[in-house]
Amino acid sequence: MTARFELVVGAASALIDGVFRPAWVGITGGLVAAISDRPLEGSSEVTLAEDEVLLPGLVDTHVHINEPGRTEWEGFASATRAAAAGGVTTLIDMPLNSIPTTTTVDALEIKRRSAADTAIVDVGFWGGAVPQNLGRLRELHDAGVFGFKAFLAPSGVDEFDHLDAAQLEQALEEIAGFGGLLIVHAEDPGVLDAHANAGGTDYHRFVESRPDEAEVTAIERVIAGVRRTGARAHILHLSSAAALPALREARAEGLPITVETCPHYLAISEEQVPDGGTQFKCCPPIRGDANRDALWQALLDGDIDIVVTDHSPSTAALKFAHDGDFGLAWGGIAGLQTGLAAVWTEAARRGIPLERVIGWMATGPADFAGLGAKGLIAVGAAADLIAFAPQATFTVHASELLHKNPVSAYDGRELGGVVRRTWLAGHPVSVSADAASGGTLLSRP
Numbered sequence: 444m445t446a447r448f449e450l451v452v453g454a455a456s457a458l459i460d461g462v463f464r465p466a467w468v469g470i471t472g473g474l475v476a477a478i479s480d481r482p483l484e485g486s487s488e489v490t491l492a493e494d495e496v497l498l499p500g501l502v503d504t505h506v507h508i509n510e511p512g513r514t515e516w517e518g519f520a521s522a523t524r525a526a527a528a529g530g531v532t533t534l535i536d537m538p539l540n541s542i543p544t545t546t547t548v549d550a551l552e553i554k555r556r557s558a559a560d561t562a563i564v565d566v567g568f569w570g571g572a573v574p575q576n577l578g579r580l581r582e583l584h585d586a587g588v589f590g591f592k593a594f595l596a597p598s599g600v601d602e603f604d605h606l607d608a609a610q611l612e613q614a615l616e617e618i619a620g621f622g623g624l625l626i627v628h629a630e631d632p633g634v635l636d637a638h639a640n641a642g643g644t645d646y647h648r649f650v651e652s653r654p655d656e657a658e659v660t661a662i663e664r665v666i667a668g669v670r671r672t673g674a675r676a677h678i679l680h681l682s683s684a685a686a687l688p689a690l691r692e693a694r695a696e697g698l699p700i701t702v703e704t705c706p707h708y709l710a711i712s713e714e715q716v717p718d719g720g721t722q723f724k725c726c727p728p729i730r731g732d733a734n735r736d737a738l739w740q741a742l743l744d745g746d747i748d749i750v751v752t753d754h755s756p757s758t759a760a761l762k763f764a765h766d767g768d769f770g771l772a773w774g775g776i777a778g779l780q781t782g783l784a785a786v787w788t789e790a791a792r793r794g795i796p797l798e799r800v801i802g803w804m805a806t807g808p809a810d811f812a813g814l815g816a817k818g819l820i821a822v823g824a825a826a827d828l829i830a831f832a833p834q835a836t837f838t839v840h841a842s843e844l845l846h847k848n849p850v851s852a853y854d855g856r857e858l859g860g861v862v863r864r865t866w867l868a869g870h871p872v873s874v875s876a877d878a879a880s881g882g883t884l885l886s887r888p
């Protein structure tokens with residue numbers, strides 16, 4: 444007598460407990476109810492193609508969806524379709540560049556309403572820690588944000604101010620008081636000011652304007668603040684490998700600091716960025732080849748915990764308006780749909796197995812966000828799954844990607860690894876424009 448499941452997905456190769464093996468996954472009520480090495484019976488049954496593997500859906504904890512306020516840059520409908528097409532089944536939205544910014548409970552409710560009817564993957568929210576709401580962070584924490592984002596240098600938009608050194612200390616102290624989490628854009632404004640240049644189309648000049656030292660100095664300040672306050676902190680989008688020794692030491696000391704990097708820092712290096720190629724502009728910047736090698740080594744060594752996209756698009760006009768002037772173009776790279784393929788292509792080239800990549804892009808980010816029932820295929824876990832063809836290749840065409848504006852740092856590049864199907868809570872996800880919203884709004888568990 445075998446149980447009959449709502450859906451059974453069979454795969455010659457499924458990632459379970461960190462290894463690939465043949466499996467039939469039985470799903471009921473949105474959860475994985477059974478995993479077997481023999482066929483299971485389902486009301487609906489799917490068998491993956493021979494070149495496909497079954498993976499957990501990715502969890503992307505760094506996504507900028509600019510709705511409302513800058514919906515022409517990116518909105519929940521387009522971003523979550525790009526996510527599903529790229530294998531991301533859960534994302535956490537950043538508190539800027541929407542208007543209002545997510546720095547009050549009212550603004551959080553506005554964000555939730557914007558997402559509720561349009562998101563086709565699961566969506567949670569970060570709050571912001573800005574000078575104006577220090578002392579009142581607890582309200583947002585209690586309202587369910589996953590933590591608080593702060594900038595230590597100007598954010599790029601007027602309505603989200605950065606914290607100075609004293610305010611950073613204040614935020615950390617306040618957050619430590621309720622066991623929260625501060626996630627930090629760590630570049631030092633003094634170092635940035637000292638290296639400011641006239642901009643222009645020369646990419647190397649742009650990198651020089653945001654040197655390693657800016658990240659190192661800011662990260663050392665975060666480490667010192669964590670040591671004094673005991674708050675939990677997370678370094679966003681680490682670009683500079685020069686900051687790794689300080690982070691390694693802090694973590695060895697037992698300080699509660701986690702670290703992420705992003706697909707574009709792993710898949711692209713300065714040497715590949717053409718002059719005037721503002722589709723590659725992001726802050727902190729994509730650095731040189733040796734730096735990139737060091738980031739990969741830090742991932743392998745466990746000194747960097749996770750890889751998330753920092754999907755941060757704008758309109759094509761803002762990205763390209765000033766004839767390739769890196770000083771003036773919007774800084775941000777769209778990565779939701781291409782992140783997995785970009786990282787996997789480069790990992791494969793370096794002989795790094797797919798299971799490590801999924802650890803960095805699914806299991807690790809889920810754990811980081813406290814979403815332990817996501818990011819893995821296990822009995823009792825969410826039935827958020829993807830069918831992935833690791834050997835298949837495709838050429839990126841920015842105009843075919845599903846995020847709102849047709850700009851991509853990978854435009855024209857051939858990448859390996861194709862997401863063929865996505866399931867959210869056991870339901871196949873359709874990315875067609877008229878597909879009903881199927882995502883759940885998540886609060887910090």
Ligand SMILES: [Zn+2]
Nearest residue numbers: 505537753755
């Ligand atoms: Zn960001």
